[in-house]
Amino acid sequence: MTTTRTFEELVAEADAVSVEGWDFSWLDGRATEERPSWRYSRLLAERMARATAALDLQTGGGEVLAGVPRLPAVAVATESWPPNIARATARLRPRGVAVVADDDEPRLPFGDGVFDLVTSRHPVTTWWAEIARVLRPGGTYLSQQVGPRSVVEVTEHFMGPQPYGSARDPEKARAAAEAVGLEVVDLRLEALRTEFSDIGAVIYFLRKVIWIVPGFTVDRYRTELRALHDRIQAEGPFVAYATRFLIEARKPSLRAVSG
Numbered sequence: 001m002t003t004t005r006t007f008e009e010l011v012a013e014a015d016a017v018s019v020e021g022w023d024f025s026w027l028d029g030r031a032t033e034e035r036p037s038w039r040y041s042r043l044l045a046e047r048m049a050r051a052t053a054a055l056d057l058q059t060g061g062g063e064v065l066a067g068v069p070r071l072p073a074v075a076v077a078t079e080s081w082p083p084n085i086a087r088a089t090a091r092l093r094p095r096g097v098a099v100v101a102d103d104d105e106p107r108l109p110f111g112d113g114v115f116d117l118v119t120s121r122h123p124v125t126t127w128w129a130e131i132a133r134v135l136r137p138g139g140t141y142l143s144q145q146v147g148p149r150s151v152v153e154v155t156e157h158f159m160g161p162q163p164y165g166s167a168r169d170p171e172k173a174r175a176a177a178e179a180v181g182l183e184v185v186d187l188r189l190e191a192l193r194t195e196f197s198d199i200g201a202v203i204y205f206l207r208k209v210i211w212i213v214p215g216f217t218v219d220r221y222r223t224e225l226r227a228l229h230d231r232i233q234a235e236g237p238f239v240a241y242a243t244r245f246l247i248e249a250r251k252p253s254l255r256a257v258s259g
Contacts, residue, residue, distance in 0.1 A: 007199065007229045014200035015218045019208040020083045022060035030201040034192035036244045040144040043246075044119060045069055047142055051117035055134065058104055058123045062088030062097070071095055072117070076110075078102040110134045122146055124211075126173065132180040138253040141182065145173065147189055147243030151212060154202070154240050158213045158224045170245040177249045186248040195237035199229040202238070 017026060045068050048054055053074035056065045061084045065077055075097040079085045082101075089099045102109055108130045116139040118131050123145060131141050148166035156162055174184045196202045203225065206216045218225065232238055 005198070007226060010198055010200035010229070011203060011218055011222075011225065014203035015207070017204060019204065020061075021087050022063050022084070024208070026204060027201055030198055031194070031196045031205065033194040033242055036144065036188075036190050036192065036246065038144075038188060038246050040064075040121060040246065041067060043142060044121075047117055047119070047140065048072060048075075051115075053115045053136075054117040054119065055110065055115045056097075057108075057118065057120040057131075059088050059092075059099070060084050060121075062091040062099070064121050065097065066091045066095065071097065074115075076100060076115075078104070078108070080104040106130050108134055113137065113139075115139060117142070119143060120145075126176070128176045128180045128182070132182055132251060135182075135251040137251055139251045141177075141247075141249045141251075143247050145170075145245055145247065147191075147245045150243040151194060151240040153238075154196075154206070155212055157228055157238075158206075158216070158221050168243075168245075170247065173245070173247050177247070182249040182251055184247065184249045186246060189243065189245040191241045191243050194240045194242045196232070196240070197237045198232060199225055202228060 041064065044064065048068045049070045051072040054072045056077040059065055059077035059079050062077060077088060077092055077097055078100045079088050080101070080103050085099060085101050092099055100109060104124065106127050106129070112133055113136045114134050116136045118135055118139070118141045120126070120143045123143065126143065135141065146168055147170065148168050152162055170187055170189050174187055177184050196205070203218060206213050210216070228238060
C-alpha cells in the first residue's frame, strides 16, 4: 500500500523520532516481521518460573524481561548503554530485578556458579566462557540470536553485494558453546518475512539497528533512500528476510562431570 505523504515528510519524521530503548512499537502499521515458531517469550517465562537465580544479559530497556509473569527469587539483568540502563531500572526494579551497569565484555561482575539460568535476547556478542563460568552445574543458557545474513536485502540495497560468511552462524555458536564445556540441547534457525511499507520505517529501523548498515545517516544515503521510496511507491512493501536462531545449552551436572 502506498502513502500520500511525500518523501521529504517521511524522512524528516523518521530522522527526528527517538530510537532509545528496544521497543519497536513506532513501526506498528508501517513494518511487519514474522515471529519465530519457538516463541522465545514463552520459553523464557517457562525457564524463569523454574529458576532460583537468573541472569539476563544485555537486557536493553528491560522490555522482554518485564513481560515474564513469574521471576525467580534472585533476578539480575546487565546493560551497557546508559539510556537503556535507566529504562531497564525503571521497568525492572519494581519487579525485584537488580539492574547492573556492565560494559558487556569479560569479565562479568559475578562469581563462579551463581546462576542456574542465564538468558539473552539478541546479544551483540556472546561471551561463552563467562556464561559457562557463572552457570551452576546443571544450569541452562537460553538465547534467541540474530542469524546469518539477516535482512541482507536491506543491507545490499544501501551497500551493494555482501560476502556470504557470517559470524552469526548457529553452527559456530554450537562449536563455541561446546568448546567451553556446555552441551547444546536445542538449536533452531528460521528465516522470517519482513515488510517495510514506507521509507520512514526503513530509516527508523536503520537508525535503531545500527549494524544493518554501519554508519547509516539520512544525508549519507539520501540517494539510496529516494530510490527505495520510489520502489515502494511503485511496487508496494519492500520485502526482506530476518534470520533468527534459538540456542539452549546446559552446563553438565557435577555427577556427569565426575562420572
